[in-house]
Amino acid sequence: MKTKKKILWLDLWQIAEQEAWLSDMAAKGWELSKMNRLTAHFKKAAPQTVTFKTDIFKEPINQNPDQLEQYEQAGWKYIASRGPLHFFRNNPDSSVKDIHTDPIHQAETINLLKRTLKVRAYGILLISLIGIALAVFMLTLDPVRNYLNDEFLFPVIQIFIFVGINFIILKGLIHLNKLIKILQSNKRIQPATDYQKKYLLNMIIGLSVIAFLAVVFIYELSKSGNTPLAKSFPPIPKEELPVVKMEDFTDKSFKEPFSYEEKINRDNFYFVSSSILVPEQYELNQLVEVEGEKWEDGSVPYRPSLTSRQYIVLNEFLAKRLLQDLIDREKEFKSGEATLNNSTAFDELVVLENSILSRKDHIIYYVTYYGKEPIEKIIDAMELKITEKKQRS
Structure with missing residues (x-):
């Protein structure tokens, strides 16, 4: 059986976008089989017009058998989980369009994801502050080597990574707040028709970061042999030199x-x-x-x-x-x-x-x-x- 594994470029809190993406994959003949926080696995199947919806549990999915049974009876089949997000698929012939009958209840489940993310945000912020302080210390340890040996690169990259992670988490908290406000006003979250743009943007940013880090790694690796010791102390040329002899x-x-x-x-x-x-x-x-x-x-x-x-x-x-x-x-x-x-x-x-x-x-x-x-x-x-x-x- 033909299978495919794709990177999950959509963030955890982009709930409607993930649902739309999985539904679109099913329409193209790729049925979701399993997933983790970073990747989704698909198997080749007949194209189907199905709807994916999510629910959020604090506990693992297997610790909620009663909830699972209720969803099964309502026509929703559990497929896979991504952390606290659990994805369900409806029957192609079913007329049920939403797993949540009450927007207020859905707001409570999303608020659970927000609280979990907020707790992690505090821990990451503390680690980031320590990491940034160490990076600044490394930058001031030997300023000359920053110029001559590019030793500023990794501390600066470290600072940008920590700042970037905290920015992404803050962006996620703001996004979840908007979803909660919509649901608390007794409105439903509309399907994400523009998920492709967000998916593509996240993919471009992710691949750019990976490519940049790869270039820095290759550059540092190429410079690791660029020392007098590695070159066995190159002899002094006979021709005129740019330095004073x-x-x-x-x-x-x-x-x-x-x-x-x-x-x-x-x-x-x-x-x-x-x-x-x-x-x-x-x-x-x-x-x-x-x-x-x-x-x-x-x-x-x-x-x-x-x-x-x-x-x-x-x-x-x-x-x-x-x-x-x-x-x-x-x-x-x-x-x-x-x-x-x-x-x-x-x-x-x-x-x-x-x-x-x-x-x-x-x-x-x-x-x-x-x-x-x-x-x-x-x-x-x-x-x-x-x-x-x-x-x-």
């Missing part, structure tokens, strides 16, 4: 850099990455040994180190925020105050111990150097880089 501000002759293991150099690599907010990220790490030279305290050998970065941010506003977050992070690990520098090549330039942080428009240069060369020479090299970039563009 040690050779740009020193004329020392360097010896072969020290490696921890064959083909993997943890101190000398060039790494290119990207993120949503910072589409272009370049990082150079160098640790070299200078032939025959010692540190100022006489210790040997003299091994200066450099970490040089360039971040091309999405726009100038975000670049200003990222630069300030980088400065704040540097202050956490270093003593002393940041020194402002009146460089004409940059819009902002700050020196903090061994680190130089600068910004020109939406481009950030961030250099950390441990060695004998003066800071001024590194700033000159950074200014040269920004001048060359201007000329190329």
